[in-house]
Amino acid sequence: MNKKSKVVRYNKWGYIFLLPFIAVFLVFQLIPLVTTIYNSFFLHMEDGLTVVGPTFIGLKNYSTIISNGDLPKYFTNTMIMWFMGFVPQILLSLLLGAWFTDPSLKxxxxxxxKTVIYLPNLIMASAFAMLFFTLFSDMGPINDILKNLGVIKESYQFMSHVWSVRGLVATMNCLMWFGNTTILLMAGMLGIDPALFEAAQVDGATATQIFYKITLPLLKPILIYVMITSLIGGLQMFDVPQILTNKTGDPMRTSMTLIMYLNKNLSVGSRNYGFAGALSVFMFILTGVLSLIVFKVTGKDDKDGR
Structure with a gap:
């Protein structure tokens, strides 16, 4: 009986230590989430000093988002720029991770x-975007270098072409995050038993075979984690295209992301809380669905049931 009471007494401290997390979760995550879903069913707008609502309108905000056609367009923009940045990011991180963790290279x-490749992750995205905006402007140093080399005769308007803007956004995201991804993959590679590599080398396996047959399969959990977190970050892409395009998403809104669209409905002077709430719910659902797809596609068991 005394032992049981001691166990209960010790367990009590675990719940006490969890209280700060529970309090923060309730105040800063659960309550805002429930409030957002609740507000999405209301017409609530502010246009200057004029306030409309809140008036219950049911699913009208959701039907407006679906009917106006903006959501698919901005979702496509977001996914294109995320994919363009993620593919070179993961390839570069795998290469650097394998390079740094190979003991034979010494x-x-x-x-x-390792410090140098992680430094871009510490730079504010706004500063990064302003740097690229200056470098690739019509009178910027990149155009000057290209003209001096004879590659172009007149300045190339990087900010006026769809794929150059998307490419710049993807490049910045890749440069900012490949260091963090490299560190994660290196941690996974260092956690692999060296005896597996030694046995493979004794059997005559090449470095390429070892990487594809041993390293990559054992890195699968880390790769799934990196992909899921990168996908969620990509859906929340905002600061880089916002600053690079001066909040317009130009040219022709082809670099407008979902969060930029959300922020547009919450801008100072004209706020549409109900519409923004419905858009947030759509983004929440999209994030969940895409994450589930990634888990289903990448988390399939092997043929022998492993």
Whole structure:
């Protein structure tokens, strides 16, 4: 009986230590989420000093989002720019991770290089976007270099072409996040038993065979985690295209993302809380569905049931 009471007494401290997390979760996540869903069923707008609502309108905000055709367009923009940045990011991170964790290479100054590749992740996205805006402007240094090399005769308007803007956004996202992805993949690679590599080398396996047959399969959980978190971050893409295009999403709104669209409905002077709430719910559902698809596609068991 005394032992049971001691167990209960010890368990009590676990619940006490969980209280701060529960309080923060309730105040900053669960309550805002429920409030957002609740507001999505109301007409509630502010246009300057004029306030309309809140008036219950049911699913009208949702039907408006579906009927106006903006959601598919901005979702496509977001996914294109995320995919363009994620593919080179994961390939570069895998290459660097394999390079840094290969003991046979005996690389010097590893700590220095690891620090350098992680530094872009510490730079504010707004500063990164302003840097690229300056570099690739019509009178910027990139155009000057290309003209001096004879590649172009007149300045190329990077900000006026669809794929150049999307490419710049993807490049910035890749540069900012490949260091973080490299660190995660390196941690996964270092956690693999070295005896597996030694046995493969004894059996005559090449470095390429070892990477594809041992490293990649054992990295699967880390790769799934990286893909899911990157996908969620891609859906929330905002600051880089917002600053690079001066909040317009130009040319022709082809770089307008979902969060930019959401922010547009919550801008100062003209706020549409109900519509923004419905859009947030759509984004929540999209995030859940896409994450589930990734889990289903990448989480299939092997033929032997593993």
């Amino acid at each position: 690389l010097k100054f590893q700590r220095f290089f």
